[in-house]
Amino acid sequence: MTDSTEPATPTPAASAAPSPTGRRNATPVAAAAAVRVRFCPSPTGVPHVGLARTALFNWAFARHHHGSLVFRIEDTDIARDSEESYQMLVDVLGWLGLSWDEGPDIGGPHAPYRQSQRMDIYADVAARLHRAGHAYECFCTPEELDQRREAARTAGQPSGYDGHCRNLTHADRDRARAQGREPVLRFRMPGHTITFTDLVRGELSFAPEHVPDYVLVRANAHPLYTLVNPVDDALMGITHVLRGEDLLSSTPRQIALHAALADIGVGVGAPIAFGHLPYVMGEGNRKLSKRDPESNLLLYRERGFLPEGLLNYLALLGWSIAEDRDIFDMSEMVEAFDIARVNPNPARFDLRKCEAINAAHLRQLDPGDFANRLVPHLQAARLLADPVPAEDAALLAAAAPLVQQRMVTLGEAVGMLGFLFRAETDFRVESEAIESLGTEDGRVLDAAEATLEELGDFSAAGVQAALRAALVDSLGLKPKLAFGPVRIAVTGRRVSPPLFESIELLGRERTLARIRALRAALG
RNA sequence: GCCCUCAUCGUCUAGCGGCCCAGGACACCGCCCUUUCAAGGCGGCAGCGCGGGUUCGAAUCCCGUUGGGGGCACCA
Numbered sequence: 001m002t003d004s005t006e007p008a009t010p011t012p013a014a015s016a017a018p019s020p021t022g023r024r025n026a027t028p029v030a031a032a033a034a035v036r037v038r039f040c041p042s043p044t045g046v047p048h049v050g051l052a053r054t055a056l057f058n059w060a061f062a063r064h065h066h067g068s069l070v071f072r073i074e075d076t077d078i079a080r081d082s083e084e085s086y087q088m089l090v091d092v093l094g095w096l097g098l099s100w101d102e103g104p105d106i107g108g109p110h111a112p113y114r115q116s117q118r119m120d121i122y123a124d125v126a127a128r129l130h131r132a133g134h135a136y137e138c139f140c141t142p143e144e145l146d147q148r149r150e151a152a153r154t155a156g157q158p159s160g161y162d163g164h165c166r167n168l169t170h171a172d173r174d175r176a177r178a179q180g181r182e183p184v185l186r187f188r189m190p191g192h193t194i195t196f197t198d199l200v201r202g203e204l205s206f207a208p209e210h211v212p213d214y215v216l217v218r219a220n221a222h223p224l225y226t227l228v229n230p231v232d233d234a235l236m237g238i239t240h241v242l243r244g245e246d247l248l249s250s251t252p253r254q255i256a257l258h259a260a261l262a263d264i265g266v267g268v269g270a271p272i273a274f275g276h277l278p279y280v281m282g283e284g285n286r287k288l289s290k291r292d293p294e295s296n297l298l299l300y301r302e303r304g305f306l307p308e309g310l311l312n313y314l315a316l317l318g319w320s321i322a323e324d325r326d327i328f329d330m331s332e333m334v335e336a337f338d339i340a341r342v343n344p345n346p347a348r349f350d351l352r353k354c355e356a357i358n359a360a361h362l363r364q365l366d367p368g369d370f371a372n373r374l375v376p377h378l379q380a381a382r383l384l385a386d387p388v389p390a391e392d393a394a395l396l397a398a399a400a401p402l403v404q405q406r407m408v409t410l411g412e413a414v415g416m417l418g419f420l421f422r423a424e425t426d427f428r429v430e431s432e433a434i435e436s437l438g439t440e441d442g443r444v445l446d447a448a449e450a451t452l453e454e455l456g457d458f459s460a461a462g463v464q465a466a467l468r469a470a471l472v473d474s475l476g477l478k479p480k481l482a483f484g485p486v487r488i489a490v491t492g493r494r495v496s497p498p499l500f501e502s503i504e505l506l507g508r509e510r511t512l513a514r515i516r517a518l519r520a521a522l523g
Numbered sequence: 524g525c526c527c528u529c530a531u532c533g534u535c536u537a538g539c540g541g542c543c544c545a546g547g548a549c550a551c552c553g554c555c556c557u558u559u560c561a562a563g564g565c566g567g568c569a570g571c572g573c574g575g576g577u578u579c580g581a582a583u584c585c586c587g588u589u590g591g592g593g594g595c596a597c598c599a
Contacts, residue, residue, distance in 0.1 A: 406561035
């Protein structure tokens with residue numbers, strides 16, 4: 001049996017060499033051994049940003065070390081898991097571009113990758129652990145457990161399982177069964193302190209009295225996470241486990257179980273290194289919960305966040321690429337990622353910064369790429385047909401560069417470009433924009449109409465020269481007051497793409513019609 | 524109650540004993556540019572929780588304390 005007090009590093013020798021950029025000089029990542037990490041969500045509810053961050057760090061770690069990422073579905077909780085949730089997971093990970101090497105959809109040498117399809121494996125391993133003495137039947141009822149836990153707590157003692165059924169005789173078990181008790185299978189923890197080197201936190205130590213024996217299999221024979229997660233990690237040859245810090249205190253139990261699994265010949269028996277990533281917090285001092293709207297990954301896609309923008313922001317939650325830089329792409333992250341440089345303290349999710357990072361990526365997009373990414377959002381708002389008609393595609397190609405610098409998410413294109421793609425019968429001036437107008441603005445519209453009617457050169461430059469002459473020079477208006485009413489008439493909003501380019505794209509007829517319509521509405 | 528863990532501007536972070544009377548980013552506030560809104564440029568505000576050590580020297584190491592978070596399930 002492997003001695004669990006040894007640090008859980010694949011090759012202790014590897015930690016002797018300081019990592020070039022590592023904050024701790026122990027970066028227990030063996031260069032020679034192939035890195036295998038996994039991402040193993042349970043498909044409950046809507047995909048969460050914390051989950052994406054964990055997936056991202058695992059992905060970056062695997063890619064940095066030229067290792068493998070295993071995607072595994074932990075669907076052993078029949079009551080909460082759903083197929084719909086599983087689909088959303090696959091879908092949103094695909095959108096983010098976090099690719100995996102083995103998984104339920106693509107298979108791999110350790111298939112199946114859905115735990116609900118591996119129940120026979122767990123039953124077999126459980127039986128072997130039992131036979132080898134690493135686990136025992138526990139007949140305590142939940143009520144008895146509660147009672148003793150409460151008593152221990154009031155006495156100031158550790159309140160975990162007290163080992164009541166650890167050494168039952170045959171006769172004891174027969175008696176319990178005769179009473180109608182159904183046993184759970186409980187893991188027998190070794191009696192020594194468990195110490196390991198966490199990849200992000202350094203050396204951690206747990207005394208035996210605080211890591212009590214725990215349940216592996218329910219009385220109804222249903223295997224628990226406590227069993228299936230380590231069993232699959234062992235069987236699938238996982239070398240590094242990067243997960244949320246909520247799992248930190250269950251790590252000694254898993255290390256002990258891994259040792260027992262090695263003892264009975266399950267898996268290759270290589271120790272696994274653990275790294276616990278800090279929480280992603282929401283408002284206040286709470287962990288970001290499913291209730292917080294900003295936790296819902298699907299919403300980011302709907303709003304038109306770029307995968308590269310969201311990922312960039314998520315990477316910043318606990319990690320940084322350099323002292324004076326925070327905009328980077330995923331190839332740069334893969335290149336630079338070092339688990340030892342992950343910051344152990346919890347990070348608060350800041351939607352404003354997430355938006356700012358996204359906007360930076362939006363601006364960096366190639367104009368053609370940017371226009372293409374706008375299409376689904378314009379279609380969802382019914383501004384574009386599917387497929388996109390050629391003339392609309394041309395219009396979009398011309399209009400997109402006008403708004404690329406002034407948007408935060410792709411979804412904003414609906415408001416910014418709606419005036420170009422909406423039929424005249426559907427065009428409306430926003431009420432807030434109308435309210436900002438005064439009666440004297442009618443004069444401005446009259447002058448604009450007269451000028452544009454006469455104008456031969458309807459290019460942006462031509463329109464600008466003509467309107468400036470008519471409104472600013474002749475009427476003596478400040479540019480802001482001169483062009484404001486025209487902007488509202490033409491685009492329907494107070495905020496729009498640059499006015500003269502917008503007019504050029506809209507064309508003479510539609511421009512004049514809209515100016516007349518607003519003029520009439522003003523009375 | 525017991526155990527574990529975390530601690531630098533409002534927020535995310537850089538910092539690994541002298542390059543730091545602490546650097547960057549978001550947010551915020553000015554100014555410039557300007558047809559709106561952005562973008563961009565320039566400038567500003569703002570932080571090492573507290574107390575002891577160690578050291579010639581501490582944001583950095585140690586101890587304590589305070590505060591936050593997590594765990595102590597037949598959930599994952």
